[in-house]
Amino acid sequence: MTSPVLETRGLTKRFGGLTATRDVSLQLAPGARHALIGPNGAGKTTFVNLLTGIFPASSGTTSLDGRDITRLKPEARVRRGLARTFQINQLFANLTVFETLGLAVNEQRGHGGRLWTSFAGNRETQSRIEALAGDFGLTDLLGTRTVELAYGRQRLLEIATAFACRPRVLLLDEPAAGVPEAERHDLLATIARLPREVAILLIEHDMDLVFSFAETITVLVEGAVLTSGPAAQIAEDRQVKAAYLGEDAHV
């Protein structure tokens, strides 16, 4: 295996007496299609918050491209190439699609602090926004405010916005959550088309999506890694079935 693009070693998070994430070590190879699954309350969301720097880790380390990022702020991790989407849309209600994408593009290019230039006056910025909109099927909606978008489109914008940060690693937190059946196909096709240079960690409940997308799967139970391996192997794993279906399940 080539050196991992994202790696955690013994990552642990305690909230008082509760250990929400326990000694998690995980590696993502460049271009990986990796899913993180686990029953409700397994600590998937806490783990994402540790990776992205929302919570400080109690112990353990996170590194991106071999550089330790354990103590970096969320925005600094994004600039190093670690972007995420949210399980519940976290968008800018009053901004248009154009503005939302432009914001991420400007930050990625290091123009976000500029006071004296026009927001999208730069040609490179504009063409990147248009390319992103094209890739995610949002071209006709560039001038539409986020609140006026259909839910499925908001879901696409959620991913497009993270992707606008030009990540090396993209965390997709339940990307299909709440998307109506009619819009689901578009969304899954878009996820499948994401470029191979980007390593993806998918956090998901939906087993159809997990097995159609992921090549490697890590199972989290009670904050710790139960098992990790190729998708086909996990599908047959008795322990996983037990964790999902109960100890005595005969499958």
Place this chain on the structure above:
Amino acid sequence: MHSAQDSTAIRPVMRGRTALELAFWLLAFAAILLFPRKLIILNEIAILALFALSLDLILGYAGVLSLGHAAFLGLGAYTAGLFAKHMNGDPLTGLAVSAAVTGLAGFLSSFLVLRGTDLTRLMVTLGLALLLGEAANKASWLTGGADGLQGITMQPLLGQFAFDLAGRTAYLYSLVTLLILFLIARVIVASPFGMALRAIRDNPLRARAIGVPVSHRLVTVYTIAAVYAGIAGALLAQTTQFVSLDVLELHRSADVLLVLVIGGTGYLYGGIIGALAFKLLQDAIASATPQYWQFWIGLLLVILVLTGRERIRAALTGISRRLAFGRATAGSAP
């Protein structure tokens, strides 16, 4: 602005808006000739508008609520007053000194203010303004305390234009300052920085998740807003040649919030329209019923908030559209 959206339907509205804006500023300058006896109140309006513009930068664009914005108005006023009295009576030098002092104060206090949520911010801004007010009261050897800071004499503006009793120089000075700072603010809110502020207002969590250094941006805008408020305060001190503790009082912070409630937040004309409406209403009601004017102002505000201030904005958009399409049809007629 956005190449992707500059459809032909939007352009005439933009042109209509430009025409309306031009008319507004021309009228503001023509007021010197049109209303020569109203220049004192017009000067107050221009200063209040600048103060409201300052608050709009943090409240309307970045979503930071402050109940103590008068701290910067007052600090700017006392700085300009003391500077003129003890150092140098040149107005523009005084303006620059006030801007520097309030900018520094804004920068330093931003680290206290920007922690926490809306409610903590409200309390911290309120607290800081109260502290400053009490300090100014206590330091009467410097500020004149309750008697106010007296004995300020201003040199003529640019060495040419003396401050007259009718308020011509004063109004023109405040208006030009307002216009310049307004144009600067317009560039700022249309910049990548300005867009980041709106993103922070809408969703700080996501702003951080796309790499926006949220606290850094807020410190910057808070400092800019402090400079704007400080300049408003300096104008007040210089054009009235007097500073009293009143500039630091809670009602100043509350009034400027009301101005934005009336005019609307998050667009730069909100403060100007609000200041104009607030002052003219106050003036009209106060001369009609000197004893109960606050009652009527209060009632009007309640009605305004209940019926929705969005209407002012909608009416303006309507006017600019009519201007635009009116002219467009006239132009295309054979």
